[in-house]
Every structure is written in structure tokens, then in C-alpha cells.
Amino acid sequence: xxxxxEFDAAARLIASHVPPTPQYAWPLIExxxxxxxxxxxxxxxxxxxxxxxxxxxxxxxxxxxxxxVAGIVSATRGNHGQSLAFxxxxxxxxxxxxxxxxxxAEKNAAMRAFGAxxxxxxxxxxxxxxxxxxxxxxxxxxxxxxxxxxxVKGVGTYAVELMRAVPDxxxxxxxxxxxxxxxxLVTAKAALGHRAEIVGVVSDRADAYARSLAAxxxxxxxxxxxxxxxxxxxxxxxxxxxxxxxxxxxxIVTVDDRAIAAAPRLLWRATHNAAEGAGEIGRAxx
Numbered sequence: 001x002x003x004x005x006e007f008d009a010a011a012r013l014i015a016s017h018v019p020p021t022p023q024y025a026w027p028l029i030e031x032x033x034x035x036x037x038x039x040x041x042x043x044x045x046x047x048x049x050x051x052x053x054x055x056x057x058x059x060x061x062x063x064x065x066x067x068x069v070a071g072i073v074s075a076t077r078g079n080h081g082q083s084l085a086f087x088x089x090x091x092x093x094x095x096x097x098x099x100x101x102x103x104x105a106e107k108n109a110a111m112r113a114f115g116a117x118x119x120x121x122x123x124x125x126x127x128x129x130x131x132x133x134x135x136x137x138x139x140x141x142x143x144x145x146x147x148x149x150x151x152v153k154g155v156g157t158y159a160v161e162l163m164r165a166v167p168d169x170x171x172x173x174x175x176x177x178x179x180x181x182x183x184x185l186v187t188a189k190a191a192l193g194h195r196a197e198i199v200g201v202v203s204d205r206a207d208a209y210a211r212s213l214a215a216x217x218x219x220x221x222x223x224x225x226x227x228x229x230x231x232x233x234x235x236x237x238x239x240x241x242x243x244x245x246x247x248x249x250x251x252i253v254t255v256d257d258r259a260i261a262a263a264p265r266l267l268w269r270a271t272h273n274a275a276e277g278a279g280e281i282g283r284a285x286x
Contacts, residue, residue, distance in 0.1 A: 002153050004160075004191040010057050011157045017056055017090060018045050020161050028270035038169065039267065040162045047082035047110065049231075050158045054180055055083030056090070057154030062142055063091050070094060073136035074144035075128040077177075077230045078107030084144055085114035094141070098132040100124045104230055124224045126235045146178045147238040156184030163188060169196045176200045176209050176252065177231045179241030186248030200245065200252035203227040203260060210252040212237045213245060228257040 011020075023040045030037055042050035062069060071094030074084050081097035088095035095116040099108060100123055108118045121131035129146070136143035163169065174182040185198050202210050206225035212218050218237040225233035245252075 001190050002149070002156060002187045006153060007157055007160045007188060007191055010053075010153050011160065013060055014053050014056050014154065014157055017086075018052055021045060021158065023162050023165055024271075026267075026270040029266060032266060032270070038162070038166050040158060042158055047079060047086055047114075049079040049082070050155050050181055050184075051079040051083035051151075052086055053083075053157050054148075054151030054154035055080070055087035058144060058148060058150040059084065059087035059091050059093065061150055062144075063093075066142070069142050071096065071139065071141035072144050073098070073132050073139070073141050075099070075125060075132040075146060076111075077125050077233055078104055078111070079231055080146055080177075081111045081116060081118075082107065082114060085111050085116035089115045096132075096135060096139070096141070098128045098135065100128045107230075124226075124235065125233055126225070147180055147183075147241050149240075151180040152183045152187060152244075154184075155180050156188045159185040159188035160192065163192050163194045163196065167194070169194070171197045171199060173199050173201055175229065175232055176202050176234075176245075178234050178238055179209070179245065182249060183241055183244040186244050189248060197250050198248055200249050202252055202254055203229050203232050204254040204256050206233045206235065207254050208235055208237050209242070209245070210254050212242050213249065213252050216246070218242055227260070229260045 021041050021044045023038050025036060025038045045052045072084055072088055073096045074081065075098045077099065085095045085097065096119060097111050097116045098119045098121050101120045103120065111118050122128045133143050172185060174185055176182050182198065182200050189196060189198060200209065205227040208219060208221045218239050221235045225235050227233050
């Protein structure tokens with residue numbers, strides 16, 4: 001597990017690039033759901049997602065341990081890739097990101113805007129991963145996995161911020177892609193001694209982690225992960241991530257694409273007056 005001192009050190013590093021994000025309890029969401037509900041606004045980061053935190057921590061450690069590294073390569077559906085492109089630019093590294101064919105044009109454009117080379121391979125994330133490792137070897141660049149404790153340490157700083165700001169939280173719902181975000185919550189909860197129950201959320205079209213937690217071991221799915229929530233479109237669970245989830249995630253719920261699409265619309269209705277003109281609502285994450 002990751003200590004509170006390690007989280008605080010990661011937060012200081014991240015703060016030199018990205019300030020802490022706010023959390024708000026929106027009255028209209030409370031009225032809709034019937035419970036007090038806080039939203040952690042990681043959409044206020046430069047890439048619109050919490051992933052930027054992990055990329056900064058990973059690349060900082062990589063550069064300190066290997067100052068001669070010329071570039072990094074990884075696979076993504078978008079947010080992880082934006083995170084690495086952002087961090088690579090900050091450290092003067094080249095960056096190549098492998099995405100599946102048909103990936104979000106907007107996320108591809110965002111990665112390129114941060115300076116990444118975007119390469120399309122395969123039908124989904126799990127087919128893009130082997131190509132990223134091969135390209136890294138061919139170029140002599142560092143391969144960045146989509147799950148690593150440096151990434152967990154970085155993204156977990158959002159969880160530390162949230163739990164410190166709202167110490168009486170009872171349940172925290174977190175979407176699961178490959179797992180760094182929810183594992184950040186688990187490790188932050190342990191470091192702080194917080195009592196919140198952590199519940200994972202996956203798409204019913206990409207439910208490998210729900211099956212894996214129920215079975216107690218990794219369960220791969222074979223159907224291409226085709227879901228509106230492209231950041232959750234994972235077929236092959238990480239054993240390391242699952243081990244952390246087993247230690248701290250009480251359950252994983254599955255939701256369909258209709259419900260997933262409804263969530264940002266609910267947030268938009270609840271927040272559009274306060275955020276009018278801010279340019280953030282279209283990328284809101286619940």
C-alpha cells in the first residue's frame with residue numbers, strides 16, 4: 001500500500017503543474033438522487049480527467065531513474081494517453097500513444113495537441129496494448145503500462161483531497177477502466193484511515209472486473225468492449241489492480257450505456273448556471 005507521506009509528496013509534485021480540484025455538493029443532484037452527493041471535479045484538470053496526476057508522477061520517477069530516456073510509449077482510449085503526453089511535454093520527452101481503430105477523434109486530437117504521436121492498432125484497448133510494447137522496444141523508448149503503482153500514487157491524490165475535504169463521506173462510487181482510479185481510492189482510504197465504502201462501476205459491455213471480483217481471480221471477456229464509456233472499455237483485468245480492489249472495494253455494479261450517458265446530462269442540468277461559459281460541462285466526469 002501507499003503511505004500518506006508518499007501521497008503528500010506526490011501531491012506537491014503534481015501541484016507544480018496542476019492545482020487541487022474542487023468538490024461540490026450540488027443541490028439539484030441531491031434532489032434527483034435523494035441523498036447528499038459530492039462531485040469531485042477532476043474535469044477541471046488540463047486534460048479533463050484525474051489521469052493527469054498519475055502521468056506526472058510516473059514520468060517524474062522515470063526521468064530521475066533514467067535521465068537518458070528519449071521517449072515513452074503506451075496504449076490508451078484517451079485519458080491515460082493525454083496524461084502521458086502532458087507529462088512528456090513537461091519533461092521534454094517524445095511520446096507515442098497507441099489507440100484502437102475508431103477511437104474518439106476528440107481524444108486523439110487532444111493527445112496530438114499535447115505533442116503525442118497517435119498510432120491506431122486493433123479493435124479495442126486490449127488489442128492496442130501489445131503493439132505499444134512492441135513499438136517501445138523497436139524505438140528504445142520506455143513502455144508505460146496502463147496500471148502501475150506510480151499511476152495509482154498520482155491519481156490517488158484526488159482521493160486524498162476528497163476524503164480530507166469531506167471526512168464524513170459514507171460511500172464513494174468510482175468508474176473502473178484498468179483500475180488506477182479506484183485503486184487510488186482504496187489506497188488513499190487505507191492511508192487516511194477513512195471509513196467510506198468504495199463501490200466500483202463498470203459498463204455492462206465491459207464487465208471483466210465485476211466478473212473478476214465476484215470470482216476472486218481475473219476473468220477476461222472475449223467480446224470487443226464496445227461501450228459509450230470508452231475509458232472503461234477493458235476486457236483483460238490487471239491482476240495487480242484486482243488484488244487491490246479485493247482488499248478495499250466492497251462491490252462492483254454494472255450499468256448500461258443509457259445510464260452512463262444520462263449521468264453527465266444530470267450533472268449539466270445541476271451545474272450549468274454555475275459553470276456557464278466555463279467550457280467544462282461537456283467533459284464532466286461523475
